[in-house]
Amino acid sequence: MMTNHGNRVTQGQFSFLPDLSDEQITAQIKYALKNGWAVNVEYTDDPHPRNTYWEMFGMPMFDLKDPAGILMEINHCRETFPNHYVRVTAFDSTRGWESPRMSFIVNRPDKEPGFRLVREERGGRSMGYTIAPYAADRPEGERY
Amino acid sequence: MGKSDDAVAAIVSRHAQEDGVVDLEAEFRASNIQEVLDTLDRELIGLMPIKTRIREIAALLLVERLRKQFALTSETPTLHMCFTGNPGTGKTTVAMRMGEILKRLGYVREGHLVTVTRDDLVGQYIGHTAPKTKEVIKKAMGGVLFIDEAYYLYKPENERDYGAESIEILLQIMENHRDDLVVILAGYKDKMDQFFMSNPGMRSRIAHHLDFPDYSADELMAITKLMLADQSYRLSPEAERALAEYVPLRMALPHFANARSIRNALDRARLRHANRLFAARSQALTRSDLMTIEAADIRASRVFREGTPDGVPAAVGLVTGQGDLR
Numbered sequence: 001m002m003t004n005h006g007n008r009v010t011q012g013q014f015s016f017l018p019d020l021s022d023e024q025i026t027a028q029i030k031y032a033l034k035n036g037w038a039v040n041v042e043y044t045d046d047p048h049p050r051n052t053y054w055e056m057f058g059m060p061m062f063d064l065k066d067p068a069g070i071l072m073e074i075n076h077c078r079e080t081f082p083n084h085y086v087r088v089t090a091f092d093s094t095r096g097w098e099s100p101r102m103s104f105i106v107n108r109p110d111k112e113p114g115f116r117l118v119r120e121e122r123g124g125r126s127m128g129y130t131i132a133p134y135a136a137d138r139p140e141g142e143r144y
Numbered sequence: 145m146g147k148s149d150d151a152v153a154a155i156v157s158r159h160a161q162e163d164g165v166v167d168l169e170a171e172f173r174a175s176n177i178q179e180v181l182d183t184l185d186r187e188l189i190g191l192m193p194i195k196t197r198i199r200e201i202a203a204l205l206l207v208e209r210l211r212k213q214f215a216l217t218s219e220t221p222t223l224h225m226c227f228t229g230n231p232g233t234g235k236t237t238v239a240m241r242m243g244e245i246l247k248r249l250g251y252v253r254e255g256h257l258v259t260v261t262r263d264d265l266v267g268q269y270i271g272h273t274a275p276k277t278k279e280v281i282k283k284a285m286g287g288v289l290f291i292d293e294a295y296y297l298y299k300p301e302n303e304r305d306y307g308a309e310s311i312e313i314l315l316q317i318m319e320n321h322r323d324d325l326v327v328i329l330a331g332y333k334d335k336m337d338q339f340f341m342s343n344p345g346m347r348s349r350i351a352h353h354l355d356f357p358d359y360s361a362d363e364l365m366a367i368t369k370l371m372l373a374d375q376s377y378r379l380s381p382e383a384e385r386a387l388a389e390y391v392p393l394r395m396a397l398p399h400f401a402n403a404r405s406i407r408n409a410l411d412r413a414r415l416r417h418a419n420r421l422f423a424a425r426s427q428a429l430t431r432s433d434l435m436t437i438e439a440a441d442i443r444a445s446r447v448f449r450e451g452t453p454d455g456v457p458a459a460v461g462l463v464t465g466q467g468d469l470r
Binding site: 063066070 | 256282283323325
């Protein structure tokens with residue numbers, strides 16, 4: 001059902017592009033730091049698009065000047081969770097924003113099985129439709 | 145035309161690359177290093193061994209940059225440093241400059257200085273130290289991590305102390321992230337020597353051990369003038385003579401902390417200066433009155449009268465030699 005190639009989950013920035021290289025990630029983080037946003041590393045193994053709050057990897061990183069520290073943390077997270085989704089978010093704390101300004105995936109499982117269409121018969125003859133990730137059939141931590 | 149010419153040009157340029165000439169002078173001028181070195185000379189009095197070493201490092205990095213143009217590979221030089229010396233000899237001041245110098249030379253990307261002590265690195269319970277140390281390291285990346293009083297990190301008398309864990313993480317980062325940050329340890333000479341004795345890994349990973357010499361009386365006078373000029377004060381000729389007498393007297397006293405003692409003496413002279421002006425407040429004051437420190441402001445110091453530093457009750461100072469440590 002997914003229209004993108006290889007069932008790749010598409011959320012956040014750059015998700016229709018091939019995976020970013022470390023240099024490209026560094027460049028993006030540099031942009032976030034230049035704007036004074038706090039960069040965080042988050043992970044999850046539930047690819048559902050409505051799964052908004054991912055687990056945070058380590059502490060949020062405030063007051064950093066250079067992307068090298070964050071890249072170190074990303075690589076640490078990739079080592080710890082090689083088969084999870086890992087994303088980088090940049091949080092803008094200025095009043096009025098107070099929300100993530102950037103978010104992009106930096107690590108994904110080797111095989112992404114995609115989503116199943118779930119039909120629900122409702123009262124009368126109406127049908128409800130939703131999607132469910134195949135991976136979520138298994139318990140958390142054993143999905144990929 | 146066309147292809148063959150291009151081919152010839154390519155060969156010529158490759159030859160130039162293989163055995164070409166490169167303009168060290170132009171590269172030197174382009175890097176603005178001279179400007180940094182000049183400010184260093186102007187604003188830091190004395191400290192010859194330190195300045196020489198900074199010059200050497202600058203030269204090394206410049207040559208390294210040229211070598212890169214010829215694709216001569218060599219490992220990134222390690223620039224982790226250890227500053228030892230008595231109190232008030234300018235260790236922190238030089239570390240602050242180091243960030244800027246290394247940035248000009250293109251060795252670090254941001255050139256900011258993160259100053260930490262044991263408290264910022266070592267945690268209070270199991271599992272607290274590693275995240276704490278890593279957080280500091282991440283903040284310092286792209287710049288200089290300055291660990292003041294570094295010998296406190298390791299407490300040999302307590303084998304359960306978490307300092308060792310912090311040192312381990314630091315060692316690993318110093319080895320694997322050489323391009324990302326420069327670590328400078330600072331502390332008093334004898335204690336740092338002890339620290340390195342018990343942490344040989346640390347010693348071998350630090351390439352530059354710089355020992356800060358004590359200042360001579362003349363150098364201290366020059367420093368005084370620089371400090372006063374920064375704060376828009378000046379000495380009257382008599383005050384200058386008084387200070388020239390004061391400095392050797394103070395140097396002979398216990399707990400002399402080089403430039404820091406002098407700064408404190410100046411602060412107290414400013415206090416007396418303000419007090420004197422206040423006492424004579426019925427008279428009109430000129431701009432020069434507000435700026436000039438007179439001999440009386442300096443001669444009122446207890447160093448002249450009783451031979452003890454200011455800020456210590458005379459009796460205590462004489463008996464125990466404690467007091468004005470700073």
